[in-house]
Amino acid sequence: MNKVNLKQLAKELNLSVSTVSRALRDSWEISTPTKQRVFDLAKKMNFQPNPYASSLRKHRSRTIAVVIPEVANNFFALAIKGIETIAREKGYHVLIYLTNEDGSEEMSVAANLQSGRVDGVILSMSGETGDVRHLMELQQRNIPLVFFDRVCDSIEAPKVVTNDYESGFVATEHLIKAGCQRIAHLTISMGLSISHKRMKGYTDALLRYDKPYEDTMIVHCEGSDEENFLKIRDLLASDQRPDGIFASVEMLAVQVYHACRELGLEIPRDVKVLGFSNLVTASLLSPALTTIAQPAYEMGKEAATILFRRLEKKYILTPDHRVILPARLEVRSSTL
Amino acid sequence: MNKVNLKQLAKELNLSVSTVSRALRDSWEISTPTKQRVFDLAKKMNFQPNPYASSLRKHRSRTIAVVIPEVANNFFALAIKGIETIAREKGYHVLIYLTNEDGSEEMSVAANLQSGRVDGVILSMSGETGDVRHLMELQQRNIPLVFFDRVCDSIEAPKVVTNDYESGFVATEHLIKAGCQRIAHLTISMGLSISHKRMKGYTDALLRYDKPYEDTMIVHCEGSDEENFLKIRDLLASDQRPDGIFASVEMLAVQVYHACRELGLEIPRDVKVLGFSNLVTASLLSPALTTIAQPAYEMGKEAATILFRRLEKKYILTPDHRVILPARLEVRSSTL
Numbered sequence: 001m002n003k004v005n006l007k008q009l010a011k012e013l014n015l016s017v018s019t020v021s022r023a024l025r026d027s028w029e030i031s032t033p034t035k036q037r038v039f040d041l042a043k044k045m046n047f048q049p050n051p052y053a054s055s056l057r058k059h060r061s062r063t064i065a066v067v068i069p070e071v072a073n074n075f076f077a078l079a080i081k082g083i084e085t086i087a088r089e090k091g092y093h094v095l096i097y098l099t100n101e102d103g104s105e106e107m108s109v110a111a112n113l114q115s116g117r118v119d120g121v122i123l124s125m126s127g128e129t130g131d132v133r134h135l136m137e138l139q140q141r142n143i144p145l146v147f148f149d150r151v152c153d154s155i156e157a158p159k160v161v162t163n164d165y166e167s168g169f170v171a172t173e174h175l176i177k178a179g180c181q182r183i184a185h186l187t188i189s190m191g192l193s194i195s196h197k198r199m200k201g202y203t204d205a206l207l208r209y210d211k212p213y214e215d216t217m218i219v220h221c222e223g224s225d226e227e228n229f230l231k232i233r234d235l236l237a238s239d240q241r242p243d244g245i246f247a248s249v250e251m252l253a254v255q256v257y258h259a260c261r262e263l264g265l266e267i268p269r270d271v272k273v274l275g276f277s278n279l280v281t282a283s284l285l286s287p288a289l290t291t292i293a294q295p296a297y298e299m300g301k302e303a304a305t306i307l308f309r310r311l312e313k314k315y316i317l318t319p320d321h322r323v324i325l326p327a328r329l330e331v332r333s334s335t336l
Numbered sequence: 337m338n339k340v341n342l343k344q345l346a347k348e349l350n351l352s353v354s355t356v357s358r359a360l361r362d363s364w365e366i367s368t369p370t371k372q373r374v375f376d377l378a379k380k381m382n383f384q385p386n387p388y389a390s391s392l393r394k395h396r397s398r399t400i401a402v403v404i405p406e407v408a409n410n411f412f413a414l415a416i417k418g419i420e421t422i423a424r425e426k427g428y429h430v431l432i433y434l435t436n437e438d439g440s441e442e443m444s445v446a447a448n449l450q451s452g453r454v455d456g457v458i459l460s461m462s463g464e465t466g467d468v469r470h471l472m473e474l475q476q477r478n479i480p481l482v483f484f485d486r487v488c489d490s491i492e493a494p495k496v497v498t499n500d501y502e503s504g505f506v507a508t509e510h511l512i513k514a515g516c517q518r519i520a521h522l523t524i525s526m527g528l529s530i531s532h533k534r535m536k537g538y539t540d541a542l543l544r545y546d547k548p549y550e551d552t553m554i555v556h557c558e559g560s561d562e563e564n565f566l567k568i569r570d571l572l573a574s575d576q577r578p579d580g581i582f583a584s585v586e587m588l589a590v591q592v593y594h595a596c597r598e599l600g601l602e603i604p605r606d607v608k609v610l611g612f613s614n615l616v617t618a619s620l621l622s623p624a625l626t627t628i629a630q631p632a633y634e635m636g637k638e639a640a641t642i643l644f645r646r647l648e649k650k651y652i653l654t655p656d657h658r659v660i661l662p663a664r665l666e667v668r669s670s671t672l
Binding site: 285 | 399407408410412413414416417420429430431432433434436444445448453587590593594597615616617619620621622623624
């Protein structure tokens with residue numbers, strides 16, 4: 001028996017080959033009734049699609065890039081796992097580029113990616129990115145972009161985030177309810193929307209519970225690990241020492257522990273500590289660390305799923321498509 | 337004043353342009369006295385080399401690949417930092433490929449790299465790599481390869497390792513001297529030379545101190561995190577429970593802590609624990625974890641330095657070039 005091909009199918013249905021092809025790819029361009037007609041006849045005629053004729057064929061690199069600021073961070077490690085899970089299903093390679101929180105590195109990576117060595121890009125912005133033209137250019141060159149976690153609100157591309165504002169509020173509220181009178185907030189680059197949202201949650205919670213807002217309680221940790229450590233130690237050694245600390249990223253929470261160790265301060269007796277973190281050792285620390293745990297693995301999966309939808313052109317995504325996966329407060333001894 | 341070019345320099349010295357060029361690149365092919373003559377005249381004539389005429393010019397991708405089994409591991413995160421430090425000095429991009437301990441992924445990555453998308457490869461083998469032809473082919477295609485940590489002894493390529501045998505011996509000896517009578521060894525894939533060397537150090541230390549070797553005290557943790565956790569918990573819940581554990585990788589040491597927590601065992605009273613690890617939280621755990629800390633950052637730097645030497649062809653490396661950077665025992669409460 002001869003194999004049925006697209007042409008025969010199209011002739012039988014009185015449709016163009018391109019319409020049948022798009023219908024079989026479940027394209028949004030074809031109406032549901034037409035798709036149904038095509039599917040029904042394809043089934044009846046036992047049509048076997050050519051495996052190489054997939055809509056992904058024209059994307060020849062079969063590779064996607066993941067651009068992240070750092071790798072020594074459990075959030076990104078888990079997100080990569082999620083991205084890889086989806087990419088593997090699609091038979092795609094994943095390349096990881098690190099920007100080391102450096103805007104010029106990010107630009108250089110983006111320029112490198114414009115050459116077409118990858119079919120699409122999943123990106124979490126560096127803390128120092130000012131100008132974002134390099135990211136817009138990627139999209140202009142038809143290299144789809146999906147943001148996760150550290151997104152750029154001024155670029156029209158899908159975004160996968162957590163509820164940063166609510167999490168910042170909940171974190172601060174938890175410290176207030178645990179009895180803290182003076183809560184410090186350790187933040188990274190204010191160039192990032194996540195930093196703004198987490199801090200807004202912090203200030204709103206202070207306001208809501210009639211706690212004073214003090215400038216000195218906001219510590220901007222944008223330097224090297226060593227510089228950040230010294231800032232944190234200075235904060236904890238000052239006369240105006242906070243009795244609660246909300247760290248916006250994992251590494252800063254770890255440094256609070258180290259600084260307390262060095263200064264002979266006891267957590268949670270002298271200072272309660274809470275941080276955004278996906279540390280596998282959070283529950284094993286002395287004392288166990290209260291965390292805001294982001295669904296990092298799921299965020300990676302979601303970002304990759306959206307990117308492949310864009311590559312496969314199966315779905316129309318609105319330019320402001322945004323998926324919000326909630327983070328979770330996990331209370332442990334460091335705030336009790 | 338006209339700029340001096342290579343040709344004029346060569347004419348003046350009565351040498352070929354190619355010899356002068358190679359001398360200026362500090363190539364091993366040119367004798368030291370000739371190099372000296374070239375350098376002296378170049379300086380005297382104020383010769384400015386064309387920045388684009390470097391020996392790296394022909395390597396057009398200006399990208400190197402780092403192929404590692406996993407990213408959620410502080411050893412690899414630090415090694416990548418070391419590699420990036422060197423690559424940045426050279427103006428190179430670093431691409432990271434994950435094999436997820438899967439030999440077929442490693443093969444697929446190697447095939448992908450043969451296309452010339454990178455100029456060189458730094459690799460740490462997956463636990464499941466049997467056949468190594470895919471790695472030999474990379475070298476045959478003139479894509480230089482440098483191994484680090486998980487090396488393949490049967491391939492002639494430079495290798496950067498730690499003193500795995502000695503570290504395994506020292507770790508076991510430390511537990512024996514701490515009073516342990518029955519020491520378990522948690523290992524990953526025995527397809528890796530590091531696993532063999534660490535285990536040989538373990539068995540030799542038992543022998544040296546007249547401690548019995550028991551098959552049941554060797555636990556092969558080659559499954560998923562969940563499977564490995566169950567094996568470790570079973571070991572700790574058995575009648576023949578060890579009173580000391582030597583974990584060959586970080587994640588297994590963390591799982592021992594979780595299993596002890598679940599079983600109500602106290603470290604170090606009920607069981608002493610030591611692991612190969614670069615955890616930033618090792619000293620913050622309850623109790624602080626005794627580690628064998630590998631110089632991960634330095635290993636990354638060394639591997640990258642060697643790779644660029646191969647790319648620049650400045651040095652001849654013997655096929656069995658091997659750099660051994662010693663690991664360090666850091667004694668903390670988990671074995672006291």
